[in-house]
Amino acid sequence: MFEEGSIFTQLLVERLNYFIYVVLLLIGLWAMIAKNNLIKKLIGMSIFQTAIILFYVSIGVKEGATIPIYLPEHDPHASHGSAEHNDAAVSGPQVLEVSEVSGYTNPLPHVLMLTAIVVGVATLGLALSICLRIYRGYGTVEEDDLLLKLEQEDSRNAGGFKKRRPRKRPSSTKASSGAAQAVSSEKSKSDRAGQGNRRSRSKSPAKKTQSSSTSDGKKPARRRPRPKKPKERDS
Amino acid sequence: MSDPIVWIVLFPLFGAVLCALAGPWARTICYPVSILSMIASVWASVNTLLQAVEASTHEVSYILGGWSLDLFPRGVGIEFRADILGGLITLVVTGVGLIVTLYSRLPVQRETPGKESMYYGLFLLQIAGLAGIALTGDAFNLYVLIEVAALTGYGLIALGSNRAAAATFNYVILGTIGASFYLLGVGYLYLKTGTLNMVGIREVIEANQMYDSPAMQVAFVLVLLGILIKMAFFPFHAWLPNAYCHAPTTTSCLLAPLVTKVMIYVMIRMILTVFGVEFTFESTLWTEVMPWLVVVAIVCAAVMALAQREIKRMLAYLIVAEVGYMVGGVWIYNYYGLIGSIFHVISDACMTLCLFLGAGIILQKCKTTHFDGLRGLFARMPLTMIGFFIGGFSIIGLPPTCGFFSKWYLITGGMVSERWEYMVTLMFSTMVMVILFFRLIERMHLAVSESGQNLGKGHGDLGLTERQTRFDEAPLSMLIPLLLAASVVLIVGVYNQEIVDQIEIFLQPFDLPTGVHYE
Numbered sequence: 001m002f003e004e005g006s007i008f009t010q011l012l013v014e015r016l017n018y019f020i021y022v023v024l025l026l027i028g029l030w031a032m033i034a035k036n037n038l039i040k041k042l043i044g045m046s047i048f049q050t051a052i053i054l055f056y057v058s059i060g061v062k063e064g065a066t067i068p069i070y071l072p073e074h075d076p077h078a079s080h081g082s083a084e085h086n087d088a089a090v091s092g093p094q095v096l097e098v099s100e101v102s103g104y105t106n107p108l109p110h111v112l113m114l115t116a117i118v119v120g121v122a123t124l125g126l127a128l129s130i131c132l133r134i135y136r137g138y139g140t141v142e143e144d145d146l147l148l149k150l151e152q153e154d155s156r157n158a159g160g161f162k163k164r165r166p167r168k169r170p171s172s173t174k175a176s177s178g179a180a181q182a183v184s185s186e187k188s189k190s191d192r193a194g195q196g197n198r199r200s201r202s203k204s205p206a207k208k209t210q211s212s213s214t215s216d217g218k219k220p221a222r223r224r225p226r227p228k229k230p231k232e233r234d235s
Numbered sequence: 236m237s238d239p240i241v242w243i244v245l246f247p248l249f250g251a252v253l254c255a256l257a258g259p260w261a262r263t264i265c266y267p268v269s270i271l272s273m274i275a276s277v278w279a280s281v282n283t284l285l286q287a288v289e290a291s292t293h294e295v296s297y298i299l300g301g302w303s304l305d306l307f308p309r310g311v312g313i314e315f316r317a318d319i320l321g322g323l324i325t326l327v328v329t330g331v332g333l334i335v336t337l338y339s340r341l342p343v344q345r346e347t348p349g350k351e352s353m354y355y356g357l358f359l360l361q362i363a364g365l366a367g368i369a370l371t372g373d374a375f376n377l378y379v380l381i382e383v384a385a386l387t388g389y390g391l392i393a394l395g396s397n398r399a400a401a402a403t404f405n406y407v408i409l410g411t412i413g414a415s416f417y418l419l420g421v422g423y424l425y426l427k428t429g430t431l432n433m434v435g436i437r438e439v440i441e442a443n444q445m446y447d448s449p450a451m452q453v454a455f456v457l458v459l460l461g462i463l464i465k466m467a468f469f470p471f472h473a474w475l476p477n478a479y480c481h482a483p484t485t486t487s488c489l490l491a492p493l494v495t496k497v498m499i500y501v502m503i504r505m506i507l508t509v510f511g512v513e514f515t516f517e518s519t520l521w522t523e524v525m526p527w528l529v530v531v532a533i534v535c536a537a538v539m540a541l542a543q544r545e546i547k548r549m550l551a552y553l554i555v556a557e558v559g560y561m562v563g564g565v566w567i568y569n570y571y572g573l574i575g576s577i578f579h580v581i582s583d584a585c586m587t588l589c590l591f592l593g594a595g596i597i598l599q600k601c602k603t604t605h606f607d608g609l610r611g612l613f614a615r616m617p618l619t620m621i622g623f624f625i626g627g628f629s630i631i632g633l634p635p636t637c638g639f640f641s642k643w644y645l646i647t648g649g650m651v652s653e654r655w656e657y658m659v660t661l662m663f664s665t666m667v668m669v670i671l672f673f674r675l676i677e678r679m680h681l682a683v684s685e686s687g688q689n690l691g692k693g694h695g696d697l698g699l700t701e702r703q704t705r706f707d708e709a710p711l712s713m714l715i716p717l718l719l720a721a722s723v724v725l726i727v728g729v730y731n732q733e734i735v736d737q738i739e740i741f742l743q744p745f746d747l748p749t750g751v752h753y754e
Contacts, residue, residue, distance in 0.1 A: 052419050055422055059426055108425075112375055115375075123407065126390065126407065127407045130407065133393065134400055134404060136397075146401060154398075
């Protein structure tokens, strides 16, 4: 099974690091896409990013090599006494020949990953705080619940016009056809259409501004719009 | 001050720190600090662009941290490089940033009261990140700057309502996947070439003829996939409409014109500078596949835009369609297509800015952006509407505006490389945009509601009271930036030849086909 050149050898012995990182990457990707819980999605995101970090670190490994601090024979500071050597030291780092650097590992992949870890931490922190806001605002971190609530909210906000209009139309025709408050002729009709329009305009914005302005105290933002609805129906 | 190229990024960066520290004085100092740092940044990017145009190599290079190219091989130290393309995009980024900063005073106070210092801090960091993306010459540094821009963008969007926070979550997930794929691709590039400097990578690829290397192909696919997710190319666009639609006004004004466009710049940069034209277009099958994906992207986005009943949401889908234009312009592999694509990045930034500024004003004055709330807006806010529709006509592509000229080059490119499907799609999408904007005009001028019901009595009567139609223009601090943006759209259109000349100078060394490509 593990003879030279077989696929198992390739995957599990020669390229084990790539194999592991791809498996982790796919686990992370799957969790981000398929999981229902937002926090689990974030865990998936973390696994995903860690897989990439593992990939970078593993390509920077070199057996038997040391950290890239000058070996004694390359050290520009080694011979302290003489003045001309001090000058050389002051002039800063130098480029070593290729043959001289075989004892060093390449530090760059690891250094890059320090940055990537920082980015990952920042992303995770930000995503968690967004989760917190979602939880405070909607009371759930389950995606399907959340989508349901978002749909309701969207149809309440954006579809406000659509929803209200069917109600208004029958009432205005009824009114003009001679029911309750119908006053004379077209003028009142157009006025009322205008009023209704104006009111509905000023209302749905009020909702928007409120919900955005009180973004830290969620509950009032959710409560306030509701009492308004019945009033709109009355008009 | 001899190297304005670094100051482009440093001014907003310092401004951001100042704003974030402002705390209790936030209300008074954040706005002026932002404006000052953006003016300085625009000044620096103008100077950089002029330097790049005048230099014999047509580029300005600065290596951070004092590593000089004389003592060390290329790739040691992070390079900031502004060639003409980078310079132009930087100018667009900082210019749009300045206009949006001017515009931001009222909306920020109204929508995020008490958080001004945080808002402006993120805002300036976002601009620093985007300008940095356009300037950096280092593939890994590009990743970091992409993440800087993305993280601040998430923050800026999530500062809005709860709905915005929910929309941001998708953006975070998709954005992280995109950036991570890019990072993975850079890992493979580094594995094969041993350098992270963009020019250095291409030199190694060309010197060693790595065109058939599977690892390079994987790197290319990963980088391209990451960038396509980030730029909201059609199948990956899901994060964009909700995020831009529910974001605070100023945020959508800043992000909508810039983020997707800067990512298209990154794609062009990756193709031309990092992988090289020969690798991209001749050793991969993408040249065959991408134009068809673009066709699907443009058609779907245009149709979805047609289905929207809200200005901001419609504009968000328009952006997805425009992304399709620009990606297509690159992938039809043609000199004119690429000119069109680069010019469209510039002009699309201007016109999208115009539209979103206008939509912000409409939202502020009418308290809604639903189509049914727009009756009589021409009477109430004639100047705003003129500005808004200059942007709209530019999206359609009417001649004096810049959108016409970029579309002209894109269509020329499609014809020259005989990509008829791309050309036809552009025409189709233009028709859809005509419908979109003239429908808006209809809603404003004629009293026809979305359900087709006629609310007025005809002959100019919109069924509105006099109070609703009297002159009621937006506040000057919002109106002036809009008119500024509209005039930029016209100026870029009128002086298109000068800009295209510079783009041609930039494209000359890449040896792109100018004649018929497919025999």
